[in-house]
Amino acid sequence: RENEGDLIISAELITQEKMAFLVRYSSGYVCVPLSSDRADALDLQPMLANKTDKHGTNYTITCDYGIGTTTGISAYDRSLTANKLADSTSTPDQFIKPGHILPLRAKPGLLKTRRGHTESAV
Template sequence: MSKDEIIFDTIEDAIEAIKNGKMVIVVDNEDRENEGDFIMAAEDVTPEQMGFIIRYSGGVVCCPTTEERLKELGLPIMVEKGSDNMGTAFTITTDFAHGGVTTGISGKDRSVTINAIANPKYTSCDFNKPGHVFPLLARKGGVLKRIGHTEASVGVLIQYF
């Protein structure tokens, strides 16, 4: 194998890694965005892992989420007809309102927020809006409806649960 050769793991390997609390990178086609996103189960994200994600991803932290969960959290789509060519469905940003979250910007604060988004015991009143985490709406039908990191992430994570 040359140093320039890229090897991709199987979806099954990615699911197994996520089950073990690890993060994986989901990449798309070079004709699309030609990039990779770190993904892992939201309830498993630690402050250290969040620090890594922030440091090595550019700092914008998104949390792909189902439509049902976004409704429970009272997080509407940010704009109905955005100008994003990829059709990413950004919702209103949020921070968890408890758990020692202060400004919302630190790795610790963002990991606590993402853990809480995944926890069904929390509802809209447990979150401040706007915040520092960008929940994203995953389209029903997954990658068969939209070939995006959001749908791929939720599709893989559904296999985890």
């Protein structure tokens, strides 16, 4: 449908080395798909109120993890941000917005509701 491929790895298992691989062998535009409940728990609001994306991708505001990171762009910083987005003990105040990681909000019902890469990854 989008004539593209995605490199997918679990945010819980991401490392600096794996993030560097993803960045090197892709566009470098790193997204982290999250369930709707997880996105709500982290107060990740839509990037835009009136979306025009023809595929219905639910982009949220970009973020960086704010503890133990520097600029947010390094493979280490991005891997830590992805990991902490998936960590159920993380709280909204631990993230800096905007940042370098793009969380995506999956539709409730996942593939029953939307047949997208975001829902497939979650």
